[in-house]
Amino acid sequence: MKSLFGKTLEELVASASEKGLPAFSGKQIADWLYKKGISDINEITNLSKKAREMLSSEYETGVYPPIDVHISSDGTKKYLYRLNSGNFVESVYIPEIDRATLCISSQAGCRMACRFCMTGLQGFKTNLSSGEILNQIWSLPEKDKLTNAVFMGMGEPMDNIDEVLKSLEILTSEYGIGWSHKRITVSTIGILTGLEKFLKNSQCRLAISLHSPFDEERRKLMPAQKAFPIKEVLKLIENDKYTQRRISFEYIMFAGVNDSQKHAMALVKLLSGHDFRINLIRFHKIPDSPFSPSDESTMENFKNYLNSKGLLTTIRSSRGEDIFAACGMLSLQKL
Numbered sequence: 001m002k003s004l005f006g007k008t009l010e011e012l013v014a015s016a017s018e019k020g021l022p023a024f025s026g027k028q029i030a031d032w033l034y035k036k037g038i039s040d041i042n043e044i045t046n047l048s049k050k051a052r053e054m055l056s057s058e059y060e061t062g063v064y065p066p067i068d069v070h071i072s073s074d075g076t077k078k079y080l081y082r083l084n085s086g087n088f089v090e091s092v093y094i095p096e097i098d099r100a101t102l103c104i105s106s107q108a109g110c111r112m113a114c115r116f117c118m119t120g121l122q123g124f125k126t127n128l129s130s131g132e133i134l135n136q137i138w139s140l141p142e143k144d145k146l147t148n149a150v151f152m153g154m155g156e157p158m159d160n161i162d163e164v165l166k167s168l169e170i171l172t173s174e175y176g177i178g179w180s181h182k183r184i185t186v187s188t189i190g191i192l193t194g195l196e197k198f199l200k201n202s203q204c205r206l207a208i209s210l211h212s213p214f215d216e217e218r219r220k221l222m223p224a225q226k227a228f229p230i231k232e233v234l235k236l237i238e239n240d241k242y243t244q245r246r247i248s249f250e251y252i253m254f255a256g257v258n259d260s261q262k263h264a265m266a267l268v269k270l271l272s273g274h275d276f277r278i279n280l281i282r283f284h285k286i287p288d289s290p291f292s293p294s295d296e297s298t299m300e301n302f303k304n305y306l307n308s309k310g311l312l313t314t315i316r317s318s319r320g321e322d323i324f325a326a327c328g329m330l331s332l333q334k335l
């Protein structure tokens with residue numbers, strides 16, 4: 001069975017037409033899917049019984065609940081979804097005092113092989129469809145509390161850019177879920193073709209995983225640096241004249257690797273002169289990893305130095321470490 005959920009308005013109109021239904025049925029189906037939240041085609045009561053039967057012969061809604069949840073002592077929840085392909089993905093709900101964020105996956109596994117990331121170490125399984133991406137939001141038990149979504153879960157969004165863009169269109173369109181672009185951040189290591197498409201077609205916020213200002217060192221941490229050097233990524237971003245989007249840089253801090261004064265100074269040189277933000281992220285030790293987290297005072301000094309040089313820098317608080325839900329820890333290790 002094919003899924004209706006995750007189709008754009010244009011695709012729903014086309015699907016309705018293929019089934020011999022009038023074009024306006026596509027808009028009606030979008031309303032029921034994305035506004036009223038149906039889980040069964042038979043709930044579309046303004047379509048005739050015959051029309052519903054025709055649709056049901058080929059489609060299902062494609063909305064399904066998580067199959068498992070792990071709850072951290074800090075309130076973070078890690079949900080597990082089973083995809084149609086038989087693969088699994090995780091998403092992480094992070095409640096805070098004034099906001100609640102969902103960290104979404106865009107692929108099962110990842111082919112980018114970043115050395116500090118459990119998802120990367122497990123290799124690539126499959127791309128998620130736009131419906132499978134959106135279902136993580138739509139079927140979240142805490143959906144009504146959500147204020148933000150970040151594409152920072154399993155996978156590299158720009159390596160699945162067409163489905164990611166479709167999910168962003170539905171998430172932000174009037175016919176769809178209707179969120180503001182400002183509520184959504186898409187993270188990437190900088191795959192240039194995907195990034196170019198993203199910059200042209202979405203106004204959502206962007207986060208670039210940097211982790212080192214030095215090419216060779218970054219390549220050792222993130223092999224994709226070889227094909228997509230950070231300087232090329234920066235060039236592309238600097239030419240982004242399509243939107244006023246917020247752009248931030250993610251910087252995981254590894255003790256004795258990328259947390260020296262030399263690194264801080266090189267970051268200032270690389271990123272100064274733009275309205276960029278920097279998020280310093282505490283590393284979470286993963287099994288068999290040669291890396292260890294920088295200590296608190298090193299991170300604090302690093303942050304203060306960057307701020308003193310005019311780079312707006314914060315330290316992102318660490319959440320869900322006890323349930324393997326923190327940054328770089330998603331892996332389905334227990335399956």
Ligand code: SF4
Binds near residue numbers: 155
């Ligand atoms: S950090 Fe992101 S891009 Fe790198 S391997 Fe992990 S999921 Fe993939």
